[in-house]
Amino acid sequence: MIALIIVDMIHEFVDGKFGSKRAVSMVDNLNRLISIGREKGWLIVFARDSHSEGDPELKVWGPHAMKGSFSSEIVPGIQLRPEDIVIEKNSYDAFFKTDLERILSEKNVDKVIVAGVSTDICVLHTVCHAFFLGYETYVVEECTESMKESNKEFGLKYMKTIYGTKIIGLERAGEIG
Ligand SMILES: [Zn+2]
Numbered sequence: 001m002i003a004l005i006i007v008d009m010i011h012e013f014v015d016g017k018f019g020s021k022r023a024v025s026m027v028d029n030l031n032r033l034i035s036i037g038r039e040k041g042w043l044i045v046f047a048r049d050s051h052s053e054g055d056p057e058l059k060v061w062g063p064h065a066m067k068g069s070f071s072s073e074i075v076p077g078i079q080l081r082p083e084d085i086v087i088e089k090n091s092y093d094a095f096f097k098t099d100l101e102r103i104l105s106e107k108n109v110d111k112v113i114v115a116g117v118s119t120d121i122c123v124l125h126t127v128c129h130a131f132f133l134g135y136e137t138y139v140v141e142e143c144t145e146s147m148k149e150s151n152k153e154f155g156l157k158y159m160k161t162i163y164g165t166k167i168i169g170l171e172r173a174g175e176i177g
Helices: 027-040 100-106 119-132 149-163 170-175
Strands: 002-007 043-049 085-089 111-117 136-140 166-168
Touching: 002 027, 002 119, 027 043, 027 111, 027 170, 043 100, 043 119, 085 100, 111 119, 119 136, 119 149, 136 149, 149 166
Parallel strands: 002 043, 002 111, 043 085, 111 136, 136 166
Antiparallel strands: none
16 A cells, blocks of 8 residues: 655645745645545545644744644645545654554555655655655655755755655656555
C-alpha cells in the first residue's frame, strides 16, 4: 500500500505569515497528485501544524499555526475529502508524537510519497522519519515547495543523497507501485 502524506498545506505556510507564491501556485499540481492517488487507491493523509505553547519550534519561529486557529487550517483550494486522514502535528516531523506510524502500519503501507511545504523543513523531517521506519520514500518534484528555490533544491538533494528518496516528476507519479 502507498500512502501520500501531504504536509502543512495550511494558511500559515501557503498564504499566511510563512506563505509564498511558490506554495500558492503548487496547489493545482498537488490536486493532480491527489487525484492520481484516489484513482490508484492510495491512503491520503494530511499532516498539519497545530501547535501548543511550549512546543520547541516556537522558540525558533515564534508562535505560528496554533491549535484551533485559522492559520492551522488546510487551504480551501486543496481537494480534501471527509474520508481522508488528517493528523495534527506539533513538530517538523509528521510522525513525532502522532498516530501516523500506527495508521500506516495498520494499512500495511510500504511506500510513502511526501508532498507539501516546506521541502527543506517539514517534508524533509517527515521523509527522514519514514526512512528510519523502513519505508521506501518518494517526493514528486512539482508537488513540494520552499519559500526559496535554493531551499527546495537543497531539500531534494539532501533527501535523495541521505535517505535514498526517489525524486520523480508528476507525470510519472502514477507509475509508483
Ligand atoms: Zn510549526
